[in-house]
Amino acid sequence: MTLVRMTSRLLGRGVAGLAALLVGVALFESLQAPVVESFGGARGISTLIESLPPAFQALARAQPGFSTFSGLAGSLSAGFTHPLYLVLTLAAVVGFAARSLAGEMERGTILLSLARPVSRPAAYAARVAGVVLTGILLSLAGAAGLVGGLLVARPEGEFEYRNLVPLAVSTWLVFWAVGGLALAASAAASTSGRVVGWAIGFVVISYFVDYFAAVWTLLRPFEFLSIFAYYDPARALTTGDVPVASLLVLGLVGLAGVMTGLVVFDRRDLPT
Numbered sequence: 001m002t003l004v005r006m007t008s009r010l011l012g013r014g015v016a017g018l019a020a021l022l023v024g025v026a027l028f029e030s031l032q033a034p035v036v037e038s039f040g041g042a043r044g045i046s047t048l049i050e051s052l053p054p055a056f057q058a059l060a061r062a063q064p065g066f067s068t069f070s071g072l073a074g075s076l077s078a079g080f081t082h083p084l085y086l087v088l089t090l091a092a093v094v095g096f097a098a099r100s101l102a103g104e105m106e107r108g109t110i111l112l113s114l115a116r117p118v119s120r121p122a123a124y125a126a127r128v129a130g131v132v133l134t135g136i137l138l139s140l141a142g143a144a145g146l147v148g149g150l151l152v153a154r155p156e157g158e159f160e161y162r163n164l165v166p167l168a169v170s171t172w173l174v175f176w177a178v179g180g181l182a183l184a185a186s187a188a189a190s191t192s193g194r195v196v197g198w199a200i201g202f203v204v205i206s207y208f209v210d211y212f213a214a215v216w217t218l219l220r221p222f223e224f225l226s227i228f229a230y231y232d233p234a235r236a237l238t239t240g241d242v243p244v245a246s247l248l249v250l251g252l253v254g255l256a257g258v259m260t261g262l263v264v265f266d267r268r269d270l271p272t
Helices: 001-014 017-029 032-038 041-050 054-059 064-078 083-107 110-115 120-153 161-188 194-211 222-223 234-238 244-266
Strands: none
Touching: 001 017, 001 083, 001 120, 017 032, 017 064, 017 083, 017 120, 032 064, 064 120, 064 161, 064 234, 083 110, 083 120, 083 161, 083 194, 110 120, 120 161, 120 194, 120 244, 161 194, 161 234, 161 244, 194 222
């Protein structure tokens, strides 16, 4: 019960901002189906992609005929790799990790929590639970928005609604990985701004390496280091499959970040 109360308190402090981001994610994904329909469905999207130079196709993670081959689901999956979607969702995860730990150390409010009969690992566990729940809410918001757009626009093509489950798993894994690393940074830092800066730097570098490795041979040997190399919503939405590599790598990255943060937070001197 103590863990539930602490987690609820942490989430409640930023509930307005989180609610706004959830609405933004849902609205953004609800636009995907109308956009696809406006281009003439999957075939129209494929024709547009074929007209792009190869370099732009690589940067857009698109291949000629992909939308036609993968159908409606393949076209809709682009909404889950769009930079705006990643900014909205990862901002929520990183913001919570930074605010709930480094932010409280910066303000000194963490001392009030620890003055009660609550151990540091228990206090840290509440932050981990908050990251997990935030990721779940973001994944559900994206899936709900996509369904809403489909029901309104009704674009041509078949869509397996059961594939929304592996899609939610795929998106949550990215949130978990970034959230775990952000918690590790939050445990080591004493200001939330520093955590946000570190997290932004990591995400931008990962995004850069993953997207530009397709057109820049110098980066290809390092592509496996990017977390986005293991993020494939198109596969989840079209085949209902989440690769084992994604489950292992993203799951372990998040776990490593969480465990590192626990050790650092449990041993560090808290600012007074």
